[in-house]
Amino acid sequence: MSPRKILSAFWQALWPPLSALALTFALGSAIIAAIGENPLSVFALIFREGLTSADGFARVLNDATPLVFTGLSVAYAFRAGYFNIGGEGQLYMGAFAAMLVATALPGLPRVLALPLALLAAALGGAVWGAVPGYLRARFGVHEVINTIMMNFLAVGITGYLVVHHMKERGQMIPHTPLIPEAYRLEGFGRSGWGQAIGLDSANPLGPSLVLALLAVAAVWFLFRRTVEGYRLRTLGLSPAAARYAGMSTRALTVRAMAVSGALAGLVGVHEVLLYRHRFLDNFSSGLGFLGIAVALMGRNHPLGVLLAALLFGFLNTGALEIDIFTEVPRELVMVMQAMVILFVVAASELASRRAKRRRKEEAA
Amino acid sequence: MKVRLEGLSKSFPGVRAVDQVSLEYESGKLYALVGENGAGKSTLMKLLYGMLPPDEGRILIDGAPVSLGSPQDAIALGIGMVHQHFMLVDTLSAAENVVLGAEPLKGGLIDRDAARRAVRENAERFHLDLDPDAPMESLSVGEAQRVEILKVLYRGAELLIFDEPTGVLTPQESRFLFEILRRFTGEGKTVILITHKLDEVLELADEVDVMRRGRYVGRVSGSEASAEGLARMMVGREVLFRVEKGHARPGDVLLELEGIGLDAAPARRALEDVSFSIRRGEIFGVAGVEGNGQREIASLVTGMLAPDRGRLLFAGEVRPKLDPKGARRLGIAHVPEDRQRTGLVLDMDLGENLILGQEEDPALGSRGLLWPSRVQDLAARRIEGFDLRASDPRQSARELSGGNQQKLILARELARNPALLVASQPTRGVDVGAIESIHRLLIEKRDAGMAVLLFSSELSELLALCDRIGVLYRGRMAAVLDAAGCDEEELGLWITGAKEAGHVS
Numbered sequence: 001m002s003p004r005k006i007l008s009a010f011w012q013a014l015w016p017p018l019s020a021l022a023l024t025f026a027l028g029s030a031i032i033a034a035i036g037e038n039p040l041s042v043f044a045l046i047f048r049e050g051l052t053s054a055d056g057f058a059r060v061l062n063d064a065t066p067l068v069f070t071g072l073s074v075a076y077a078f079r080a081g082y083f084n085i086g087g088e089g090q091l092y093m094g095a096f097a098a099m100l101v102a103t104a105l106p107g108l109p110r111v112l113a114l115p116l117a118l119l120a121a122a123l124g125g126a127v128w129g130a131v132p133g134y135l136r137a138r139f140g141v142h143e144v145i146n147t148i149m150m151n152f153l154a155v156g157i158t159g160y161l162v163v164h165h166m167k168e169r170g171q172m173i174p175h176t177p178l179i180p181e182a183y184r185l186e187g188f189g190r191s192g193w194g195q196a197i198g199l200d201s202a203n204p205l206g207p208s209l210v211l212a213l214l215a216v217a218a219v220w221f222l223f224r225r226t227v228e229g230y231r232l233r234t235l236g237l238s239p240a241a242a243r244y245a246g247m248s249t250r251a252l253t254v255r256a257m258a259v260s261g262a263l264a265g266l267v268g269v270h271e272v273l274l275y276r277h278r279f280l281d282n283f284s285s286g287l288g289f290l291g292i293a294v295a296l297m298g299r300n301h302p303l304g305v306l307l308a309a310l311l312f313g314f315l316n317t318g319a320l321e322i323d324i325f326t327e328v329p330r331e332l333v334m335v336m337q338a339m340v341i342l343f344v345v346a347a348s349e350l351a352s353r354r355a356k357r358r359r360k361e362e363a364a
Numbered sequence: 365m366k367v368r369l370e371g372l373s374k375s376f377p378g379v380r381a382v383d384q385v386s387l388e389y390e391s392g393k394l395y396a397l398v399g400e401n402g403a404g405k406s407t408l409m410k411l412l413y414g415m416l417p418p419d420e421g422r423i424l425i426d427g428a429p430v431s432l433g434s435p436q437d438a439i440a441l442g443i444g445m446v447h448q449h450f451m452l453v454d455t456l457s458a459a460e461n462v463v464l465g466a467e468p469l470k471g472g473l474i475d476r477d478a479a480r481r482a483v484r485e486n487a488e489r490f491h492l493d494l495d496p497d498a499p500m501e502s503l504s505v506g507e508a509q510r511v512e513i514l515k516v517l518y519r520g521a522e523l524l525i526f527d528e529p530t531g532v533l534t535p536q537e538s539r540f541l542f543e544i545l546r547r548f549t550g551e552g553k554t555v556i557l558i559t560h561k562l563d564e565v566l567e568l569a570d571e572v573d574v575m576r577r578g579r580y581v582g583r584v585s586g587s588e589a590s591a592e593g594l595a596r597m598m599v600g601r602e603v604l605f606r607v608e609k610g611h612a613r614p615g616d617v618l619l620e621l622e623g624i625g626l627d628a629a630p631a632r633r634a635l636e637d638v639s640f641s642i643r644r645g646e647i648f649g650v651a652g653v654e655g656n657g658q659r660e661i662a663s664l665v666t667g668m669l670a671p672d673r674g675r676l677l678f679a680g681e682v683r684p685k686l687d688p689k690g691a692r693r694l695g696i697a698h699v700p701e702d703r704q705r706t707g708l709v710l711d712m713d714l715g716e717n718l719i720l721g722q723e724e725d726p727a728l729g730s731r732g733l734l735w736p737s738r739v740q741d742l743a744a745r746r747i748e749g750f751d752l753r754a755s756d757p758r759q760s761a762r763e764l765s766g767g768n769q770q771k772l773i774l775a776r777e778l779a780r781n782p783a784l785l786v787a788s789q790p791t792r793g794v795d796v797g798a799i800e801s802i803h804r805l806l807i808e809k810r811d812a813g814m815a816v817l818l819f820s821s822e823l824s825e826l827l828a829l830c831d832r833i834g835v836l837y838r839g840r841m842a843a844v845l846d847a848a849g850c851d852e853e854e855l856g857l858w859i860t861g862a863k864e865a866g867h868v869s
Binding site for chain 2: 224225226227228229230231233234237238240241243244245246247248358
C-alpha cells in the first residue's frame with residue numbers, strides 16, 4: 001500500500017472518534033459556562049491529576065483497566081458480527097467464579113491459586129457468553145435480547161447468594177469475607193519500585209493492568225495472525241461467505257461469544273483479586289455497558305479500545321476533582337461520556353455513508 | 365429539443381472517469397450508450413442529469429448553454445432519468461409515487477383526482493398498462509419500473525435516460541419496455557439507453573455511442589452496427605464470441621445424482637426426481653428459467669443443502685452427509701451465483717479473499733497461525749497467474765470491477781486443481797473482454813480433465829461451452845440434450861415447458 005493510502009486509511013478510522021471528542025468538549029464547555037464556571041479551568045482540572053503526578057496517572061490507568069476488558073469483550077464479538085451487551089452479567093459471573101474458587105480452595109499455594117482464579121474468572125464470563133451464543137447459533141434467537149436477560153440473571157443470582165448465603169458475618173455491607181492471602185494481588189503502590197516512582201501506598205493500580213495489556217496484544221494477534229481470527233472476521237463481514245467457505249459458523253459463533261464473555265469475566269481478576277479482595281454485591285455500576293462505549297469509541301480495534309479506555313479513565317478520575325473543587329457536579333462526566341457515544345455513533349454512520357457514496361461515484 | 369455535450373470531463377481521485385466527451389442528441393431518436401464496466405457511461409449521464417458537476421466542458425440545450433446544478437435543474441429543462449435502482453415508496457399507491465415531490469394541490473391539499481388523471485393520461489398515451497391506485501408493494505419489478513417512467517413523464521421530460529433498464533426485468537418485461545421506448549421516440553422524445561447488452565442495442569438503437577476508459581470512441585448507426593464491431597470498439601481489440609473448443613474427451617463418471625428430491629417450505633417441491641451424471645473432462649450445463657431448481661442443485665452438490673430424497677454419488681461413493689467443508693475436501697470448487705455476498709468478502713483485501721475456504725493451507729502457516737506476508741505472496745502469485753487487473757494485493761475486493769471480482773473467485777477456486785467446478789452464472793454482469801477469458805479458462809480446464817457443472821441463464825453461453833445440457837423445468841430434469849445437436853430455439857422451447865417429455869419427436 002502506498003503511504004498516501006495508509007494515511008488516508010488512518011484518517012478514515014480516526015476522524016469519527018476525534019470529531020466526536022471535539023464536539024463533546026465543545027458542548028461540555030457550553031454546559032460548564034452555563035453553570036457559571038470557566039470551561040478551560042474545569043477541563044484542566046479533569047486532566048490535571050492524571051497528567052501531573054505519577055500517582056494520578058496510575059489512578060487513571062486503574063480506572064481504565066476494567067474498561068479495557070469490557071471494551072475488548074464488545075469489540076471481539078462485534079468483529080464476528082455479534083452485539084454482546086451482556087458484559088455486565090459476564091463480569092459478575094467472572095468475579096463470582098474467581099471468588100468461589102478462592103473460597104473453596106483456601107489452602108492452595110500461590111503459584112496454583114492465582115492461575116486457577118484467573119481461569120475461573122475467564123470461565124465464568126465465557127459460560128455466560130456462550131449460552132446466548134449457542135441460542136443464537138442453534139435457534140437463531142437474537143443475542144442482544146439474550147445477553148440483556150443474562151445480565152439480570154447474573155446480578156440476581158450473585159446478589160441473592162451473597163446477601164443470603166455468603167455475606168461476611170456481622171457485616172451490614174453485602175460482601176463476602178476476604179479471600180485467602182494466596183489469591184490476593186497487591187497494588188504497585190505497595191512495592192518498593194512503586195513507591196520509588198511516587199505512588200501512594202493506597203494506590204489501587206496493580207497487575208491486572210498487565211493482564212489487560214496482554215489481552216489487548218492477544219486479541220490483536222488473534223485477529224491479524226490466526227486462522228480463527230480470519231474466520232471470525234469473515235463471519236462478521238459476510239456470514240454467507242463464511243458458510244460458503246466451509247466454516248462451521250455455529251461453532252464459530254459460540255466460540256466468539258464465549259471468548260467475548262471470558263474477556264469481560266477477567267474484570268473479576270481486577271475487582272476481586274486485586275481491588276477489593278472480595279466480592280461486593282452490585283459492584284460494577286455499569287462497567288459492562290461502558291465497555292460498549294469504549295468499543296465504539298475505539299472502533300472495535302484493540303489499540304483503539306486501549307486508547308478509549310484511557311480517555312474514559314481520565315474522565316472518571318477527573319470527575320472526583322471537579323466535584324470537590326468546582327460548582328460543576330461530577331455527573332457532567334457521565335453526560336460527556338454519553339455525548340461521546342452519541343457523537344461517535346453519528347460520526348461513524350456519517351463516515352460509512354460517505355464511503356458508500358464515494359464508492360458509488362467511483363463505480364459510476 | 366437538441367442537446368449538445370461539449371468537452372465534458374470529470375475526475376475522481378485516481379481516475380479520469382469522463383475525459384473530453386462531446387456528443388449531440390436530437391429528438392425522436394433512440395441512442396444507446398455502451399461500454400465496459402467503468403467506461404464512464406453512468407458518470408457521463410450523471411453529468412447530463414445534474415447529479416454531478418463537470419470539471420470541464422458545458423452542456424447546451426437548443427444552442428443555449430445551461431447550468432445543471434442538480435437533478436431539479438435538469439428536470440426543469442426536460443431531462444429525466446430512470447435509475448437502475450428504483451426510488452419508490454412501498455406503502456404509497458402507484459399514482460402517489462408518481463406525483464411525490466411535485467403533487468398537484470387544491471386548497472393546500474393533494475388533489476388526488478388530478479394526480480390519478482395525470483397518471484392515467486400518460487399511461488394510456490404510451491400504453492404503460494398500469495393501475496394508478498395499485499399499492500406499490502403489489503407491483504412486479506416491471507410495473508415498478510413503469511411507475512418510475514411515469515414519474516419522469518409526469519415532470520415533463522423530453523429526453524429520457526435509462527440506466528441498465530433490463531437488468532432486473534424478465535425477457536417478457538424487457539419486450540414490453542422496448543415497445544414503450546419505441547413509442548417515446550415516435551412521439552418525438554429522445555431516449556438514451558445505457559446498457560452493456562449488445563443484442564438490445566442492435567435491436568433498438570438508432571445510434572450507438574461507444575465509450576472506453578472514460579473516452580468517447582465513436583458513434584455507429586444502429587443499422588450498420590454489429591456485435592463484433594461494437595465489442596471491438598468497447599474493448600479496443602478483437603473479441604471472440606464463438607468459443608473455440610475441440611471435442612470433449614470425457615473420462616469416468618465423477619458426479620451422479622440419483623432421484624434427488626428436495627422439499628421447499630411449505631409443501632412445495634423444489635426438486636423432484638432429478639437424476640444426471642457428469643464425467644471428468646466434460647462440461648454439463650443446466651438450462652432453465654430462473655427459479656426452476658438451479659440454485660437448489662448447486663447448493664446440493666456443494667454441500668450447502670442436503671436432499672430429502674435420493675442419493676448423491678461422488679467418485680463412485682454415496683455421500684450422504686456432504687457439507688461445504690466436506691465438498692471442498694473432495695475437490696468440489698464453487699463459483700457461487702451471488703459473487704459479492706457469498707463468493708467474496710468485499711471489505712477484505714485481495715489476499716484474504718484469495719484464501720477464503722483455504723485458510724488452513726499449511727503453506728500459509730501452521731498450528732492455527734496465518735502469516736500475512738505468506739498470504740500476500742500467494743495473492744501476488746495468483747493475481748499474476750490469472751491476469752487480474754489489480755495494482756495491489758492489499759486493495760479491497762470491493763474496488764475491483766465485476767469482471768475482475770469474478771476472475772478473483774475463479775483464481776481461488778481453480779488454484780487447487782479441483783475435480784469438479786460448480787459455476788453459477790459465471791459471466792453475469794461481467795464485461796465482454798472478461799467473458800471471453802472466463803470461457804477460455806473453463807474450456808482449458810475441461811481439456812485438462814476437470815468436470816464442470818455450469819448454470820447459466822444465457823442459452824448462447826450454454827450452447828457455446830457445454831458438451832451436454834440438462835433442462836430444468838419446475839424442479840424436474842425435463843431432458844438431457846447433446847449440445848452439439850441443439851440450438852437456442854429448441855432450448856428455448858424446452859425451458860418454457862413447451863416441449864414436455866413425451867412431446868419430443
